Amino acid sequence: MDYIIIVGMIAAFLSTVSSLPQVIKTIKLKETKDISFWMWAFLAVGIFLWLVYGLLKTDLPIILANGISLFLVSIVLGLKIKYK
Amino acid sequence: MDYIIIVGMIAAFLSTVSSLPQVIKTIKLKETKDISFWMWAFLAVGIFLWLVYGLLKTDLPIILANGISLFLVSIVLGLKIKYK
Numbered sequence: 001m002d003y004i005i006i007v008g009m010i011a012a013f014l015s016t017v018s019s020l021p022q023v024i025k026t027i028k029l030k031e032t033k034d035i036s037f038w039m040w041a042f043l044a045v046g047i048f049l050w051l052v053y054g055l056l057k058t059d060l061p062i063i064l065a066n067g068i069s070l071f072l073v074s075i076v077l078g079l080k081i082k083y084k
Numbered sequence: 085m086d087y088i089i090i091v092g093m094i095a096a097f098l099s100t101v102s103s104l105p106q107v108i109k110t111i112k113l114k115e116t117k118d119i120s121f122w123m124w125a126f127l128a129v130g131i132f133l134w135l136v137y138g139l140l141k142t143d144l145p146i147i148l149a150n151g152i153s154l155f156l157v158s159i160v161l162g163l164k165i166k167y168k
Contacts (some may be wrong), residue, residue, distance in 0.1 A: 004137065004141060005138055007106050007133055007137045008133075008134075011128075011131075011133035011137055014126050014127070015131060017126065017132055018124075018127040021120040025120040031117070032113055033115070034117055036106040036108075036109040039105045040100065040102075042105070043102040044100050045098055046095050046096075047095075047096075049098065050092075051091075052095075052098065053088065053092040057088060065105045
């Protein structure tokens with residue numbers, strides 16, 4: 001496999017799962033004072049549009065990565081609203 | 085312009101600038117207790133690799149979006165380390 005593809009796949013994996021430590025931390029801590037609501041709101045809409053873009057282009061890697069991201073980002077956004 | 089491209093451009097814009105409200109909030113608040121270090125560490129490495137991927141493919145939109153993202157994400161990561 002081309003090494004450029006491998007770089008892209010590691011990049012996609014890391015940026016996709018990066019929200020997971022925040023999900024775990026926020027569930028444990030039950031505090032979101034230092035977290036920006038607008039960051040997670042912009043991110044949720046942005047990733048939702050990436051998912052729409054992937055669906056319109058029938059591009060499976062974009063659909064998969066952003067589907068997982070949207071799930072994780074929605075949890076953090078939901079917790080931010082809950083523990084406001 | 086194709087409407088699919090417009091969806092992709094709005095998605096890229098929103099996900100790129102989403103860290104900006106967090107940068108502003110953290111500079112004002114000087115507190116990062118609720119923010120996950122590992123989220124921003126994974127994100128910084130992930131976006132750095134996206135930038136490398138864009139440079140290897142000479143893909144200007146990927147270079148631009150991830151260059152701006154890396155700048156913003158690095159600030160949040162630096163503040164998280166500073167106010168630990």
